[in-house]
Amino acid sequence: MRTLGFLLMLAALGLARTAEAQVYQPDTFKLANGLEVVVVDNPRVPAVAVMVWYKAGSADEPLGKGGVAHFLEHLMFKGTPTVGAGEYARIIGREGGSQNAFTSVDYTGYWAEVASDRLELVLKLEADRMVNLELTDAVVLPERDVILEERSQVVDSRPSSQLGEQARAMLYQHYPYRLPVIGWRQEIQKLTREDALTWYRRHYTPNNAILVVAGDVDVARLKPLAEKYFGPIPARAVPERWRPEEPPARAARRLTMKSEQVGTASLSRTYQAPSYRYGDSGQAYALQVLAELFGGSTTSRLYRQMVIDQPLATSSGAYYDASALGPGSFGLYTSPRQGRTVEEAEAVLDAALEKLLADGPTEDEVARAKQRLAAAAAFARDSLRGPAQALGAALAIGRTIEDVEAWPKRIEAVTRDEVIAAAKAVLKPEASVTAILLPKPTS
Amino acid sequence: MRFALVFLSLLLPLSAAAMDAQRIESPSGLVAWFVHDPTIPVVAVEVSIAGGAVTDPVGKEGLAVLAVDLLTEGAGPYDGQAFAALLEDKSISIQINAGSDFIRGGFRAPSKNAAEAFRLLGLALAEPRFAADDVERVRQQLLSGLTREERDPRTLATRAWYAAAFPEHPYGRPSKGSPTSLKTVTRDDVVAFSKARIARESLKIGVVGDIDPATVGRLLDETFGALPAKAAPTEVKTMPPLAAGDVLVIERPVPQSVVLFGQPGIARSDPDFMAAFILNHIVGGGGFGSRLMSDIRETRGLTYGIYTYLSTPKRSGLWLGSVSADNAKVAEVIRLVRESWQRLKDEGVTAAELDDAKRYMTGAYARNFATSRGIAGQLVGWQEEEMGIDYFKRRNALVEAVTLADLNRVAKRLVEPDKLMFVVVGKPQGVTPTRPTPAPRS
Numbered sequence: 016m017r018t019l020g021f022l023l024m025l026a027a028l029g030l031a032r033t034a035e036a037q038v039y040q041p042d043t044f045k046l047a048n049g050l051e052v053v054v055v056d057n058p059r060v061p062a063v064a065v066m067v068w069y070k071a072g073s074a075d076e077p078l079g080k081g082g083v084a085h086f087l088e089h090l091m092f093k094g095t096p097t098v099g100a101g102e103y104a105r106i107i108g109r110e111g112g113s114q115n116a117f118t119s120v121d122y123t124g125y126w127a128e129v130a131s132d133r134l135e136l137v138l139k140l141e142a143d144r145m146v147n148l149e150l151t152d153a154v155v156l157p158e159r160d161v162i163l164e165e166r167s168q169v170v171d172s173r174p175s176s177q178l179g180e181q182a183r184a185m186l187y188q189h190y191p192y193r194l195p196v197i198g199w200r201q202e203i204q205k206l207t208r209e210d211a212l213t214w215y216r217r218h219y220t221p222n223n224a225i226l227v228v229a230g231d232v233d234v235a236r237l238k239p240l241a242e243k244y245f246g247p248i249p250a251r252a253v254p255e256r257w258r259p260e261e262p263p264a265r266a267a268r269r270l271t272m273k274s275e276q277v278g279t280a281s282l283s284r285t286y287q288a289p290s291y292r293y294g295d296s297g298q299a300y301a302l303q304v305l306a307e308l309f310g311g312s313t314t315s316r317l318y319r320q321m322v323i324d325q326p327l328a329t330s331s332g333a334y335y336d337a338s339a340l341g342p343g344s345f346g347l348y349t350s351p352r353q354g355r356t357v358e359e360a361e362a363v364l365d366a367a368l369e370k371l372l373a374d375g376p377t378e379d380e381v382a383r384a385k386q387r388l389a390a391a392a393a394f395a396r397d398s399l400r401g402p403a404q405a406l407g408a409a410l411a412i413g414r415t416i417e418d419v420e421a422w423p424k425r426i427e428a429v430t431r432d433e434v435i436a437a438a439k440a441v442l443k444p445e446a447s448v449t450a451i452l453l454p455k456p457t458s
Numbered sequence: 459m460r461f462a463l464v465f466l467s468l469l470l471p472l473s474a475a476a477m478d479a480q481r482i483e484s485p486s487g488l489v490a491w492f493v494h495d496p497t498i499p500v501v502a503v504e505v506s507i508a509g510g511a512v513t514d515p516v517g518k519e520g521l522a523v524l525a526v527d528l529l530t531e532g533a534g535p536y537d538g539q540a541f542a543a544l545l546e547d548k549s550i551s552i553q554i555n556a557g558s559d560f561i562r563g564g565f566r567a568p569s570k571n572a573a574e575a576f577r578l579l580g581l582a583l584a585e586p587r588f589a590a591d592d593v594e595r596v597r598q599q600l601l602s603g604l605t606r607e608e609r610d611p612r613t614l615a616t617r618a619w620y621a622a623a624f625p626e627h628p629y630g631r632p633s634k635g636s637p638t639s640l641k642t643v644t645r646d647d648v649v650a651f652s653k654a655r656i657a658r659e660s661l662k663i664g665v666v667g668d669i670d671p672a673t674v675g676r677l678l679d680e681t682f683g684a685l686p687a688k689a690a691p692t693e694v695k696t697m698p699p700l701a702a703g704d705v706l707v708i709e710r711p712v713p714q715s716v717v718l719f720g721q722p723g724i725a726r727s728d729p730d731f732m733a734a735f736i737l738n739h740i741v742g743g744g745g746f747g748s749r750l751m752s753d754i755r756e757t758r759g760l761t762y763g764i765y766t767y768l769s770t771p772k773r774s775g776l777w778l779g780s781v782s783a784d785n786a787k788v789a790e791v792i793r794l795v796r797e798s799w800q801r802l803k804d805e806g807v808t809a810a811e812l813d814d815a816k817r818y819m820t821g822a823y824a825r826n827f828a829t830s831r832g833i834a835g836q837l838v839g840w841q842e843e844e845m846g847i848d849y850f851k852r853r854n855a856l857v858e859a860v861t862l863a864d865l866n867r868v869a870k871r872l873v874e875p876d877k878l879m880f881v882v883v884g885k886p887q888g889v890t891p892t893r894p895t896p897a898p899r900s
Contacts, residue, residue: 059498060828061824100756105747105814108746108814108818110821111818111821112821129821156759157757157759159759161756161761164760164782164783167713167714167762167784168714171712171714172712172716275711276711276712277609278605278607278608279605313539313542314543322595326594329602350602353598383546383547387549390549394498394500394566397829398829399828
């Protein structure tokens with residue numbers, strides 16, 4: 016995913032005291048109970064972004080409890096003995112702050128943005144709910160209904176989301192990324208307060224968490240506060256983070272969905288790929304360059320060939336997501352113009368792919384793609400939460416700060432030969448799932 | 459580090475210090491509002507030009523959107539691909555979009571490439587190519603989007619609401635037009651639009667970043683000097699939305715109904731606007747903690763989210779809200795929204811609610827200025843709405859000055875439960891339409 020690439024690089028580049036970008040290091044320290052702390056000192060505005068990350072996502076869930084990580088994320092706003100249900104959000108709001116949370120396959124994160132003089136309040140609230148969560152059915156059951164409504168809204172009412180969910184279930188044959196983060200409806204309906212608390216007790220502990228604070232803050236100020244609020248929370252044994260391995264892929268998979276809710280046809284093809292933490296992770300950088308040059312912009316090969324040079328498609332592109340503890344994915348997509356078919360678009364896409372694999376990209380394409388990726392550095396500090404997001408996500412999947420900081424160098428070092436090798440290794444039909452979404456005439 | 463100091467002053471209890479926006483006048487008389495921020499090597503620019511989809515002739519809806527989308531598809535000596543490659547190679551992002559009342563555009567660029575970014579923005583506005591192939595391609599891309607949106611419940615609800623609220627008025631037509639209208643727009647229409655509309659007369663400019671005022675002044679002339687002085691005259695009347703308590707239903711085979719609801723709102727220039735803004739925050743604008751979110755999501759679990767907002771297009775005022783709920787539950791949600799609206803009118807709000815809202819609004823205001831584009835957008839918005847260059851300094855005092863009596867007076871004046879018009883898209887159970895849904899216009 017390109018955005019994440021940008022962010023990761025931003026974190027590595029850091030603070031510029033003058034108009035020319037200078038390198039800065041995020042500071043890190045660890046509490047005795049194992050809590051990792053990252054500080055990004057970026058005092059452009061007198062505000063801070065505070066993030067707490069837990070190294071537990073949907074891919075860590077036991078079978079049959081799909082969605083419990085996300086369920087708990089919602090329930091983390093339901094109070095402790097000292098903070099009533101729903102009060103967390105109200106307290107942050109009264110202080111002029113914003114807050115929310117998110118769950119992914121590999122982690123769960125909580126964030127708040129507040130004026131920097133309210134930092135202590137946020138740390139106090141986050142430490143409190145790390146250990147003191149209190150749940151009753153009176154608040155748990157309506158929240159489970161909220162999640163079912165969320166599923167209705169973001170998946171069940173959108174054919175493209177439904178097809179995406181089905182395609183993931185085919186792309187990963189064994190790895191738990193095949194399951195939706197939000198969970199399948201029938202399992203969400205059965206999640207209980209006890210399921211949520213079991214998950215909470217198993218994963219929510221300082222030695223399984225990362226605190227990242229970015230903005231108008233430095234270690235000297237943060238460290239005593241982190242010690243004061245998180246220090247007293249005892250570490251607890253956390254189960255080893257075991258994940259299965261994917262079996263070899265042997266057959267290209269295809270699925271087609273027709274819906275009255277679809278207006279224009281589209282095709283999406285996804286290949287299982289290495290990530291920063293899985294498979295041949297050395298290829299992760301070449302694959303970012305490959306995605307950029309093949310389909311990362313309106314001057315990329317795919318867009319030119321399919322949208323500009325001939326009246327065939329209205330969109331076409333490529334993307335790659337390296338940021339995962341498990342297998343990554345490399346994707347291609349296109350949508351035909353009115354009067355043209357998915358079959359025609361796919362034939363041209365396949366021809367572009369064949370040519371790429373046969374001849375490789377040009378040196379110029381590789382150089383321009385690398386330059387474009389690296390140039391995002393200029394905007395490194397034009398955001399409060401961005402660097403915290405990038406560093407937290409990296410540490411939560413077991414990457415290191417050094418690894419994140421090396422991103423620009425590693426992109427710079429990518430050669431044309433490496434791009435060709437990575438393309439050949441990843442863009443194999445048998446490792447792919449092609450998902451086609453078609454309009455269905457209204458009856 | 460003036461910026462940091464400025465924000466600090468804001469986040470602390472009211473202080474006299476404030477963001478130092480300056481007025482820059484170019485040698486030829488073009489004006490920009492400017493904030494010097496040397497803390498990061500970035501320059502951002504936002505511009506606004508009066509006139510957008512409201513000026514589309516009847517039957518040619520979508521013209522403004524098509525023409526403006528084409529501005530960045532080739533200009534001056536560059537075809538579309540060459541233009542895009544220049545932007546990419548210099549890490550410049552330019553966006554220009556047609557809204558209903560304004561064309562808004564701008565860029566973000568590394569400061570070392572700021573002059574080039576100004577030049578390319580100027581070319582896009584003054585010398586777009588409108589190559590026939592590109593016109594056709596962008597039309598096809600818009601058509602593809604329209605075809606998608608015609609099946610999207612949220613878009614359907616929005617279009618139906620506006621069509622019902624603004625019959626005979628341009629606000630009742632979709633900005634992007636319809637497949638039929640978009641197909642009638644010719645390249646000549648597009649060329650004529652850009653010549654007639656994109657002029658210096660109504661141009662508002664905001665500039666932020668690591669660049670000095672003298673350079674900005676010079677670049678303003680180089681960038682915008684070639685534009686015609688005057689735009690063609692337009693006449694669009696002011697009109698409140700017609701909302702008379704109707705319930706419209708558009709049947710679609712989806713498990714969840716999407717609802718758009720609303721009533722007449724308030725003009726941005728109305729002296730009661732700030733009180734209305736706070737009122738909206740309390741009832742449904744504040745996300746978690748708002749009355750509707752609390753009643754309908756947190757307590758009852760009936761929805762994933764419910765939000766309300768004041769919309770202040772140049773020639774109207776609307777108070778709108780949106781919510782989605784499973785088909786079996788949506789009738790109850792509508793009932794609860796009506797009840798909440800009635801309670802607001804009858805009982806007003808509490809001192810504690812007002813205090814919480816003020817604390818949020820005054821504390822959060824600074825975060826509108828956390829990105830360069832965000833700041834530039836604020837500078838232009840203040841010009842469009844004639845707020846004054848010192849608005850930043852005054853704004854939190856305006857919030858603080860609103861009293862509970864003001865709020866409850868405005869609640870009586872503004873809140874009209876009987877006028878709330880609901881458009882429901884889905885297969886709602888127990889919801890009876892009060893009249894047929896008007897056909898989409900254009």
